[in-house]
Amino acid sequence: MHSAQLVLALLDEAYQKKTWHGPNLKQSLKGVPARQAAWRPGPGRHNIWELALHTAYWKYAVRRRIEGGKRGSFVLKGSNFFARPKKGKATEAAWSADKKLLEQEHRALRAAIAKVLRTSRGAKFLRQLYGVAFHDIYHAGQMRLLRRLQER
Secondary structure (H helix, E strand, C coil): CCHHHHHHHHHHHHHCCCCCCCCCHHHHHCCCCHHHHHCCCCCCCCCHHHHHHHHHHHHHHHHHHHHCCCCCCCCCCCCCCCCCCCCCCCCHHHHHHHHHHHHHHHHHHHHHHHHHCCCCCHHHHHHHHHHHHHHHHHHHHHHHHHHHHHCC
16 A cells, blocks of 8 residues: 555544544544533543544644644634633534534545645655544544543
8 A cells, every 4th residue: 555545544544434443533522412522530631522622723733734824723712722611612512513623624634635645745744644643543542531431
């Protein structure tokens, strides 16, 4: 398999395609209501909702690097982690909107990757590209753990 095909396959599996190792990122969010997504295991700890936006942000950050976009152009103000839910906004609509943002960022990144890998610049980004896939799997595992902790 050519490295470009491998990178896209890794990205797809980590986010949404069937896996052999367990739930991918999208599967880890499936069926999680806003109340569960907002639950924290302790003060100052991240919740599922924040992890979902964190993964969206890093998909954006890698895409911005590929496309040469302006720094600070993410749709949400800030970077890396975003406090969620916003005060008084732990609604299903707000949670759905943030999951939609994750989906949009994933699709935009995948399109940018497919495009750059057809150029001589593609090799420059390979490490970051498979890193995005590993990042998704890492946080998918955290999300699954948070879900299990809530069952106690």
